Amino acid sequence: MQCRDFREVADSYLGDELLIETNHEVIQHLESCADCRRELTARRALRAQLRSAFTHAPDLQMRDEFAVNLSARLKTKSTHNVNFLFAPRATAWLALAACLVIAGSFALKAMLHQRQRNQSVQAELARSLEEKGKAAGTTDVGISPQTNRTGDAVRSAKIELAHNAAGDHRDCAVDFRLAEEPVSLEDAGQRFDPAYFDLVKAVTSYEGEASSSISFIEAHSCVFEGRRYGHVVLRRGGRLVSVLVTDVSGQTGQLAKQSESGLREDKMDQVIACSQVEGFNVSCFETSRHAVFVVSDLSEAENLAIARALAPNVYRHLIRAEAAA
Amino acid sequence: MSERIRQVERAGGWAAFEAEAMPHLDGLFRVAMWLVRNRAEAEDLVQETFTQALQSFKRFEQGTNCRAWLVTIMYHTLSKRRRAEMKLQLVSDHEERIAETVAFEPPTPQGITEEEVLRALGRLPLPFQEVVVLSDVEDMTYKEIAEALSLPVGTVMSRLHRGRKLLRTELARYANESGIGRGHVDTGTQKTSVPLSEQRRKSDAMS
Numbered sequence: 434m435q436c437r438d439f440r441e442v443a444d445s446y447l448g449d450e451l452l453i454e455t456n457h458e459v460i461q462h463l464e465s466c467a468d469c470r471r472e473l474t475a476r477r478a479l480r481a482q483l484r485s486a487f488t489h490a491p492d493l494q495m496r497d498e499f500a501v502n503l504s505a506r507l508k509t510k511s512t513h514n515v516n517f518l519f520a521p522r523a524t525a526w527l528a529l530a531a532c533l534v535i536a537g538s539f540a541l542k543a544m545l546h547q548r549q550r551n552q553s554v555q556a557e558l559a560r561s562l563e564e565k566g567k568a569a570g571t572t573d574v575g576i577s578p579q580t581n582r583t584g585d586a587v588r589s590a591k592i593e594l595a596h597n598a599a600g601d602h603r604d605c606a607v608d609f610r611l612a613e614e615p616v617s618l619e620d621a622g623q624r625f626d627p628a629y630f631d632l633v634k635a636v637t638s639y640e641g642e643a644s645s646s647i648s649f650i651e652a653h654s655c656v657f658e659g660r661r662y663g664h665v666v667l668r669r670g671g672r673l674v675s676v677l678v679t680d681v682s683g684q685t686g687q688l689a690k691q692s693e694s695g696l697r698e699d700k701m702d703q704v705i706a707c708s709q710v711e712g713f714n715v716s717c718f719e720t721s722r723h724a725v726f727v728v729s730d731l732s733e734a735e736n737l738a739i740a741r742a743l744a745p746n747v748y749r750h751l752i753r754a755e756a757a758a
Numbered sequence: 759m760s761e762r763i764r765q766v767e768r769a770g771g772w773a774a775f776e777a778e779a780m781p782h783l784d785g786l787f788r789v790a791m792w793l794v795r796n797r798a799e800a801e802d803l804v805q806e807t808f809t810q811a812l813q814s815f816k817r818f819e820q821g822t823n824c825r826a827w828l829v830t831i832m833y834h835t836l837s838k839r840r841r842a843e844m845k846l847q848l849v850s851d852h853e854e855r856i857a858e859t860v861a862f863e864p865p866t867p868q869g870i871t872e873e874e875v876l877r878a879l880g881r882l883p884l885p886f887q888e889v890v891v892l893s894d895v896e897d898m899t900y901k902e903i904a905e906a907l908s909l910p911v912g913t914v915m916s917r918l919h920r921g922r923k924l925l926r927t928e929l930a931r932y933a934n935e936s937g938i939g940r941g942h943v944d945t946g947t948q949k950t951s952v953p954l955s956e957q958r959r960k961s962d963a964m965s
Contacts, residue, residue, distance in 0.1 A: 444922050448893075468865075475866035479926070480894050483879065486872035487788060487895045495787040499801050504780060506805075507812050511772040 434462040439469045443476055594660075594681070595717065598726035599710035601657035602675040606666050606728075613656045618663055621654030626680050628723060628754035629654055629663040635750035636665040636676050639742040646670070647739065667739075674729040674739055678751070682722040705740050709733070716740035720751045775815050779808065782825045785896065786832060792891060793836065803839075807832040826902035829892065833906045866926050867933035878928035886921030893918050 439462050445451050446459050463470050487493065605611050622630035633652045650666040650673070663678040705716045714736035716727040725747055727740035786807065790800040811818075811831050818827055879887055888907065892898045900918075904911045 444919065472865055475868050476926075478868060479866055479870075479875070479929070482870070482872055482875050483890075483925075484895050486876045487792070487891065489872065490788075490876055493788040493791045495784055495791075495804075496797075496801075499787075500783055503783070503805055503808060504776075507808060508772055508776070510809070511775065511812055 434458045436462075436466060436469055439463075439466070440472065443469075443473055447473070447477055447480065591717075594679070594724055595708055595710050595715045595726065597658055597660050598662070598675075598677045598679070598717075599713045599715055599728055601655065601660075601662055601664065601677055602673075602713055602728035603711065604657060605655045605664060606673045606675045611655055611657065615653035615655040615664070618652050618654055621661070621663065625654065625661055626663070627758055628678065628680070628751055630754070631750065632663045632678060632747075633665055635746045636667075636743055638746045647674070647742075669729075669731065669735070669739065672729055672731050674727065674731065674736070676743065676747070677726040677728065678747070679724055679726075680722060681719070681724045705737055705744065718744055718748065720748060720755060722755050723751045725751070771815060775812055778818070778820075778824050779811055779815070779828060782828055783808070785825060786828050789829065789891060789896065790832060790836075793888070803832060803836060806835050810835065823898070823902060825896060826898045826906065829896065829898065830902070830906040833908075837908070864927055864930035867929050870929055870933060874932055875929065878925055878932060881928055882921060882924050886917060886924055889914055889918045890921040890925060894922075 439459060442451060442455060442459065446456065451459065463473065605615070616624075618629045618632055622628075633649070636652075637649050639647070647667050647669045650668050652663075652665045655662055655664050660679055665676040667674040667676065705718055708715050710728075713728050713730055714733045716737050716739075718725050718740070725744070727736060727743070729736050729739070731739070783804070787800060787804050790803045790807075791797065794800050794803060807828060811828055814831075818824065879890065882890070889903055892903045892906065893900075898906070900911050900914050903909075903918075904914045907914070909917075
């Protein structure tokens with residue numbers, strides 16, 4: 434190898450990118466050539482100097498404030514899914530304004546459509562509950578009009594509750610677009626309802642087949658259309674399952690009164706009502722003060738099976754909490 | 759996948775992102791600052807880069823070079839912006855010719871300050887600066903640089919080879935003019951070492 438050849442491959446030699454044979458030739462040449470040894474040392478030093486210069490150049494350094502703000506924004510975005518705009522430009526604002534105008538006109542049409550749809554869903558739900566009450570022996574919760582002594586008022590309250598629970602599952606678990614930020618169950622247990630304490634433990638202590646196929650995602654307390662829930666989110670086969678616990682003693686007096694005696698544990702299989710609301714299957718059971726909903730887009734049988742698997746422990750947990758209160 | 763699952767996984771994923779990507783913020787900013795030479799624009803670029811990186815963090819393969827992945831995102835972001843602003847800079851034949859004309863290899867001078875090394879780097883055509891910075895400062899492999907710059911690996915290798923040679927030529931010229939490291943300078947090669955600025959003038963005159 435000649436000096437000229439060495440200088441062509443010296444950088445590759447430094448980067449350990451040469452074939453073994455060429456490496457040997459370089460080493461042999463270096464042993465006998467002081468100029469090239471000096472050149473190699475100089476190139477190695479230049480590379481280190483370039484790196485050091487780049488790393489320490491005052492003009493290239495980031496402001497601490499920028500780093501802190503960016504980190505905070507990214508964290509917020511990652512944990513709360515807040516769709517904020519980074520330093521929006523004028524054009525972005527104009528585009529946003531134009532979108533709002535267009536979206537506004539669609540929203541008006543959608544609202545009218547939704548109102549009509551809700552009315553038909555309510556009617557469908559009522560029919561569904563009546564049929565299921567007849568067919569599946571779910572009469573203990575008073576869903577079926579045949580055994581419901583308090584009549585249409587209670588049935589209407591239950592429909593409203595099931596509808597509300599399905600809405601919370603959709604807006605909180607699926608789309609995460611609640612108006613009010615959820616709080617922890619511990620916080621909600623202190624401020625709103627002691628039954629929320631240890632709710633996760635009660636929900637997730639199911640046994641048998643369910644324990645291997647259901648995984649816990651998260652838990653919190655959220656509010657949907659004025660109703661507060663203890664919300665435990667589970668997952669089965671990639672589908673979300675919401676377990677929603679809400680206090681019904683204050684707002685639905687008739688409902689609570691009707692369920693005053695609570696449910697007998699040995700009749701647990703019979704106390705699950707099942708219905709479909711806005712594409713979700715809803716199973717429910719009650720204690721004297723609380724209603725529990727299991728909502729998912731799993732099949733009716735799967736949703737019901739999950740509700741039955743977790744009902745005994747949740748029921749015991751609620752009864753204890755109510756007695757302590 | 760539902761938004762709730764995504765949200766929960768993001769909450770858990772922040773810790774991974776913070777541990778994996780955030781330590782490279784300083785380095786990324788320096789590269790961005792070097793590329794755009796404007797603090798506000800560099801901050802904007804880095805912000806967009808990290809936002810996009812966070813959104814697509816699932817696509818990052820654990821165990822690979824996160825810094826190279828971030829640099830790739832940053833270059834793609836920058837490339838989109840430049841295209842949008844019709845300021846896309848390509849290596850012109852003119853610049854390639856300049857690189858080719860550095861036929862002789864001056865010895866690498868020693869005793870040059872870091873400031874002068876950076877200034878010399880800044881005098882190279884941008885495409886040569888880029889590969890030198892990504893390779894010799896950021897320690898990226900040819901393949902990683904090729905992906906970041908959307909170039910064939912062979913182009914990266916030849917550009918890097920020429921870029922380093924141009925940098926040494928610039929430094930040798932500076933050392934010669936300033937009388938630095940004369941003990942090591944081969945005067946025979948110095949005669950053939952033409953300053954880059956001079957070569958540019960000649961090339962401009964020819965074209």
